[in-house]
Amino acid sequence: MDPDRWGDLIDHHNGLQDLCHKKIRVLHNQSFMDDPTRVFRAARYASRLSFEVEMTTKEALVRDLDGIRNLSGTRILNELNQIFGETNSGRALENLNKWGAFKVIHPQFDIPTMVFNTIENSISEEVSSDVVGLLALLYCSNNVIREEIGKRLRLSSSLHSKVSDLDRFQELLPGMKNSDxxxxxxxxSLESLHVARSMSSSANSGLSAQIDLYLNDLSQISMSVTGNDLLDMGIPEGAEMGRILSSIHKELLDGQVPSREEQVKLARKIFLGG
Known part of the structure; x- marks a missing residue:
C-alpha cells in the first residue's frame, strides 16, 4: 500500500467511467468463453442497474453464445431462476432473447415479446417466481418442444408435471358449463393459472374470463351436504357415496341446487335411482 496515495482511485480498466456511463464491460474478450453463465449475469445486472452492455462486450457475448451448450441444464435453470426473482426480470429475459441465448438452449425455443411482461406482472407472494417464469417462457411452445426443453433443463418431476399441465388450458372451450x-x-398449480390468465388476457379474453371464474368463484364453492348426511340417509361409504357427492357438487357449480334441502333431495333421488 502506498500511504502517499491514500484515497486515490487506481482504475486501470476505466471502471469508474463505465459506471458513470452505465456500461457493463468485461475485462477481456474471452470472458464469456471462459464462463458462459456470464451471459445470463450480464442480462441480469443490466436489467437490475438499468445499464447497457457495452458494444465490444456484446459482440463477444453473441459470438460465444454457443458456450451455453456446455452448461448443464441445472446450471442454466439456476441462472434463469435468479433472473426470474429480479424486479425487472422481463428486460433481462428480453435481452437474452434478442442475443439468441434461448435458441442455443433449444433451436425452437420461440418466445413472443408479451411473455416478458407477463412474467413481471404475474409475480406475487402467493406464487413462486421460478415456476411462473419457466411456465411463461414455455407457454407458447407446443408440448413436444416443452418436453425437449424440459429434458435439456433437467426439470424435477414436480416442475415437469406443472409444465405438462399447460396442455390442459387448450381443453377449455367457449360456452362450457361451470362444472366442466x-x-x-x-x-x-396457481402458477400455471396465473400464467395462462395473463397470456390469454388480450389474445383470448374468453379463456382469461374462464380462469378468473374458476379462481374467484368456482374453486370457492362448497356443498352444504356432507358424507355424514348421506350416512344418516342410509347411503353406505364407498364409491357410491363419492359418486353422489360428485354429482351434487357438479349441479351446485351449475347453479341447480343452491340450498341444503335441494342437495339432500338430489342425493336421495340419485341413491334411489330416480
Whole structure:
C-alpha cells in the first residue's frame, strides 16, 4: 500500500467511467468463453442497474453464445431462476432473447415479446417466481418442444408435471358449463393459472374470463351436504357415496341446487335411482 496515495482511485480498466456511463464491460474478450453463465449475469445486472452492455462486450457475448451448450441444464435453470426473482426480470429475459441465448438452449425455443411482461406482472407472494417464469417462457411452445426443453433443463418431476399441465388450458372451450370448467382446471398449480390468465388476457379474453371464474368463484364453492348426511340417509361409504357427492357438487357449480334441502333431495333421488 502506498500511504502517499491514500484515497486515490487506481482504475486501470476505466471502471469508474463505465459506471458513470452505465456500461457493463468485461475485462477481456474471452470472458464469456471462459464462463458462459456470464451471459445470463450480464442480462441480469443490466436489467437490475438499468445499464447497457457495452458494444465490444456484446459482440463477444453473441459470438460465444454457443458456450451455453456446455452448461448443464441445472446450471442454466439456476441462472434463469435468479433472473426470474429480479424486479425487472422481463428486460433481462428480453435481452437474452434478442442475443439468441434461448435458441442455443433449444433451436425452437420461440418466445413472443408479451411473455416478458407477463412474467413481471404475474409475480406475487402467493406464487413462486421460478415456476411462473419457466411456465411463461414455455407457454407458447407446443408440448413436444416443452418436453425437449424440459429434458435439456433437467426439470424435477414436480416442475415437469406443472409444465405438462399447460396442455390442459387448450381443453377449455367457449360456452362450457361451470362444472366442466372446474373439472378441467381443478388441481392445476396457481402458477400455471396465473400464467395462462395473463397470456390469454388480450389474445383470448374468453379463456382469461374462464380462469378468473374458476379462481374467484368456482374453486370457492362448497356443498352444504356432507358424507355424514348421506350416512344418516342410509347411503353406505364407498364409491357410491363419492359418486353422489360428485354429482351434487357438479349441479351446485351449475347453479341447480343452491340450498341444503335441494342437495339432500338430489342425493336421495340419485341413491334411489330416480
Amino acid at each position: 370448467i372446474y373439472e378441467k382446471l381443478r388441481g392445476l
